[in-house]
Amino acid sequence: MKTLITNANVLDMVGDIPNISKKDILICDSRISKIEENIQDNNIDEIINAKNMIVMPGLVNTHTHLAMSIFRGYKNDIKLIDWLENAIFPVEDKLEQDDIYWNSYLSCLEMIRSGTTTCNDMYFGMNRVIEALEKTGLRGVVAWCITDDSIRDKIERTREYAKIYNNREDSRIKIYVAAHSPYSCDPDTIKLCVDLAKELKTGIHTHLAETKDEEETIINRYGMAGTEYLNSLHVFDVPVVLAHGIYVSDKDIDILKSVKGGISHNPISNCKLSSGICDVVKLRNSGLNVGLGTDGIASTTTLDMFEEMRTASYLQKVNDASSSSMNSYELLKMATIEGAKVLGLDNDIGTLEVGKKADMIFIKTDKIHLCPENDICTNIVYSANGADVDTVIIDGKVIMQNRKMINLDEKEVMKQVRKIAKRLL
Numbered sequence: 001m002k003t004l005i006t007n008a009n010v011l012d013m014v015g016d017i018p019n020i021s022k023k024d025i026l027i028c029d030s031r032i033s034k035i036e037e038n039i040q041d042n043n044i045d046e047i048i049n050a051k052n053m054i055v056m057p058g059l060v061n062t063h064t065h066l067a068m069s070i071f072r073g074y075k076n077d078i079k080l081i082d083w084l085e086n087a088i089f090p091v092e093d094k095l096e097q098d099d100i101y102w103n104s105y106l107s108c109l110e111m112i113r114s115g116t117t118t119c120n121d122m123y124f125g126m127n128r129v130i131e132a133l134e135k136t137g138l139r140g141v142v143a144w145c146i147t148d149d150s151i152r153d154k155i156e157r158t159r160e161y162a163k164i165y166n167n168r169e170d171s172r173i174k175i176y177v178a179a180h181s182p183y184s185c186d187p188d189t190i191k192l193c194v195d196l197a198k199e200l201k202t203g204i205h206t207h208l209a210e211t212k213d214e215e216e217t218i219i220n221r222y223g224m225a226g227t228e229y230l231n232s233l234h235v236f237d238v239p240v241v242l243a244h245g246i247y248v249s250d251k252d253i254d255i256l257k258s259v260k261g262g263i264s265h266n267p268i269s270n271c272k273l274s275s276g277i278c279d280v281v282k283l284r285n286s287g288l289n290v291g292l293g294t295d296g297i298a299s300t301t302t303l304d305m306f307e308e309m310r311t312a313s314y315l316q317k318v319n320d321a322s323s324s325s326m327n328s329y330e331l332l333k334m335a336t337i338e339g340a341k342v343l344g345l346d347n348d349i350g351t352l353e354v355g356k357k358a359d360m361i362f363i364k365t366d367k368i369h370l371c372p373e374n375d376i377c378t379n380i381v382y383s384a385n386g387a388d389v390d391t392v393i394i395d396g397k398v399i400m401q402n403r404k405m406i407n408l409d410e411k412e413v414m415k416q417v418r419k420i421a422k423r424l425l
């Protein structure tokens with residue numbers, strides 16, 4: 001299958017300064033085979049005219065709990081501990097396998113509609129999350145959330161799915177091991193997760209230093225901070241995705257700066273749950289990769305990565321009391337290539353380059369709120385939103401075109417999720 005994209009303003013996200021040029025892009029099956037001016041080829045199956053569009057790499061959401069879409073707008077503005085113990089956990093206990101599928105499916109549709117092409121998910125019922133990713137065509141790193149309960153079963157399920165997906169050359173799904181967090185996993189659980197990740201030659205996805213209270217709990221329990229605790233259990237021997245990383249000391253950063261993978265910064269979740277401000281500038285200056293994530297809808301209410309870029313920028317500017325903390329291009333990098341590095345997928349995605357997977361989005365720029373085009377990157381970060389994404393291509397397949405989903409029944413998904421919400425909430 002050959003698809004030719006013509007008249008594109010290509011923002012390739014390669015290099016340290018923005019490179020935008022008028023090019024055609026030729027996609028052969030799942031990969032980009034040419035990015036040149038006026039590509040001529042007699043065997044094209046489909047031509048897509050990208051006039052008035054910026055074509056850039058698909059966005060990479062480095063931390064999600066897709067099945068939590070059921071909680072959108074449910075019991076907000078209450079204390080974190082009350083919210084978790086009285087609102088979220090009791091409902092999660094009642095979620096059935098089909099609920100996880102439909103809720104994840106809804107999240108996948110929202111991500112596609114707002115330009116995300118890859119996500120990194122941690123939840124229970126990983127098999128049903130994978131089913132939703134397969135159905136919608138998204139790329140995803142998926143992990144079965146492991147805490148101190150029923151560990152053996154979750155480890156066995158992780159092993160089973162890693163064997164299916166991690167050895168497939170063409171797989172859009174990659175299995176990680178999810179140790180939920182240092183405060184919910186005792187040393188034996190963490191050790192089992194590390195052994196499993198080593199055995200499967202994969203990485204670990206965990207929450208780290210999200211709140212001050214949890215850090216204090218870990219210090220009281222083990223006499224060391226969360227980062228030191230994970231380090232003492234050899235977690236950083238394998239690639240890691242560390243969600244949040246707000247309460248990390250200079251000593252912690254010294255440990256973290258050489259990890260494979262990196263931090264997932266979730267600015268809206270951190271604001272909405274009053275968790276605190278992650279010092280992204282400091283972490284990035286130490287050499288750490290920092291990607292962007294939304295967290296679950298329960299804590300953000302949206303999966304729109306444009307909102308995350310914008311909020312990340314505002315938070316750093318307030319945190320540093322400096323309007324030059326991070327520029328728009330750096331924020332776009334965090335949402336694309338740096339996120340890909342955090343997930344260990346940067347050989348395949350995150351930039352538009354010949355040989356890479358054809359994961360890309362078209363942003364329609366012929367709009368009132370994006371006019372004039374003085375600085376494209378700044379317009380994307382500060383003025384655009386998910387609804388400006390016109391077309392989404394993942395793994396060479398057109399998933400959405402002119403904002404119409406191809407072969408996905410959105411009405412049916414909404415009907416199913418409303419039914420689940422009515423039953424459980």
Ligand SMILES: [Zn+2]
Binds near residue numbers: 063065296
């Ligand atoms: Zn989370």
